[in-house]
Structure formats: structure tokens, C-alpha cells
Amino acid sequence: AQSVAQPEDQVNVAEGNPLTVKCTYSVSGNPYLFWYVQYPNRGLQFLLKYITGDNLVKGSYGFEAEFNKSQTSFHLKKPSALVSDSALYFCAVRGSPGGYNKLIFGAGTRLAVHP
């Protein structure tokens, strides 16, 4: 069965420093991986996805993620954090081939960027 793990409940970063939000996955077959961000009381906003191709995926708002097949990871990164990046981040994997676009979400990681 597909699953996603986000090992950190919260990540604290100083503004201007690089940030990493971790995600590992378990999936049979080729993984389709996604990152979404959720601001308070709001829905989810798409950041980026990995389907195939380059392992380094660039997305919205300066975020990028690196797909690492050997480590089954898809960590979200940003070279220089902004206070406005503070939000809840979800990693997701697409479900089984029969459940196309049925996303399975990790528990979420709260990112707090301090001025």
C-alpha cells in the first residue's frame, strides 16, 4: 500500500536561512509525488510535483524538491526562507494505478520562519 511519512511535526527556521521539510514514501511502482502548502483556515495550494525526469523539481514561490529513489525521499527545500513561508506543508503520493489522482497525504509539517 502507498504511504507517506513526514517525520517532523514542526520545523523552525530563521529568515534567510535554507529550509528543508522532509518526506519519505512507500509505493509500488513509479512514484508520483506532490507538495502542497496550507495557510491557516485555507485550502491547499499546489507547490510542485515529481512525475518523471529530473530528480530536482522546481516549483512555486522558490521551492524545490529532490526526488531520491534509493532513499525513497522527496524533501522540500528552499535556499532562503521568508516569514511568509510559515504554513503547513503536506507531502502526498498518488494512489495505486487504479486510483488515479487519489492523493494520499502525509501528516503535515508546520514550518515556522522567524524574523
Added chain:
Amino acid sequence: GAVVSQHPSRVICKSGTSVKIECRSLDFQATTMFWYRQFPKQSLMLMATSNEGSKATYEQGVEKDKFLINHASLTLSTLTVTSAHPEDSSFYICSARDLGGPQNTIYFGEGSWLTVV
């Protein structure tokens, strides 16, 4: 870009009543939409897959008769919480796949807060 709209954004209803939440794809057609619920400080749990013109597919443990889903057109899916109870209070989010968009991106609505009193 593609937009998914949910209405209402917030609703309060009395126990025992029913409440309907709408999910619309504003500038694209969506043959399939997905309904999630999210409890405070928790992740999103998929409730059901809404299929245009046919019955919804529910996830294990989700009561079909309690969470009625109708997908009558290519741009609208509705979730009706019937005989609502306080434990149904939650944040409900829909998503839709834009088949014509960049690499089949999925878009989420803004979510609907349901409070049952």
C-alpha cells in the same frame, strides 16, 4: 490558472439537519472530483471520489448515506452531510483534476468549515 471554488466557506447548522457544500471548477471541466475532510491539526483524509454522471466511490469507513455526493455536471460536485452531528464538525476540502492543464495538475478548493451545534 485553474480555480476550484467551494461554497459556503463557513456554515453552522443544528444537530439533525442537513447541510450541502458545493465544489465548482471555475474554468475547466472535471469528470472527477475528490472530497476530503481534515480535523484540526491533522492531515487530509480522502472521503470519496465523485464521478460525473455516476455514483461516487467511497473510502472504507465513510458512510454513504450520511455523506451524499452528487456530481451532476462537469463543473459541480456537491457534498451533503445528512442528519449532522457535532462529530461531523470538520474542515471539508474538495479537489479536481484539470485534464487540460499542465501535466494533469490537481487543484484544491479553499475548504468549507462545518460546525454542528
